[in-house]
Amino acid sequence: MNDEPLPAAGHAEVDVVAATPEVARRVAEVLRRCFDSxxxxxxxxxxxxxxxxxxxxxxxxxxxxxxxxLATSESGFENHTHADEV
Structure with missing residues (x-):
């Protein structure tokens, strides 16, 4: 297990992995338009x-x-994982 501390309540740590810096920046820009970051x-x-x-x-x-x-999806993700997640 990862011993990294959890972010503060109401916050999420996001990692974007992309083939080029430009693609990663474009994804981050979309996130910043929706949330403070x-x-x-x-x-x-x-x-x-x-x-x-x-x-x-x-x-x-x-x-x-x-x-x-967020208002309509608050309870929809508790039990959903990707194949590579534990």
Whole structure:
């Protein structure tokens, strides 16, 4: 298990992994249009020039589409995992 501390209530830590820095920045920009967020930090990802971009999202100050989406989906994700998740 990962011993990394959990983010504060109402916040989420987000990692975007993409083949190029531009793609990672585009995804981060979409997230920032919907939520307040920290300054992004980027790191190399993999051996083929990929980028890992990390930011902290504040879901308590959601805006626009994210606000209405969060209101309607609050209970829908507890039991859903991807195949590679534990």
């Amino acid at each position: 920290s300054e992004q930090r980027s790191y190399p990802a993999g051996h083929e020039g990929g980028t890992r971009l990390h930011l902290t999202i504040d879901t308590t100050t959601a805006a626009g589409p994210a606000q209405s989406w």
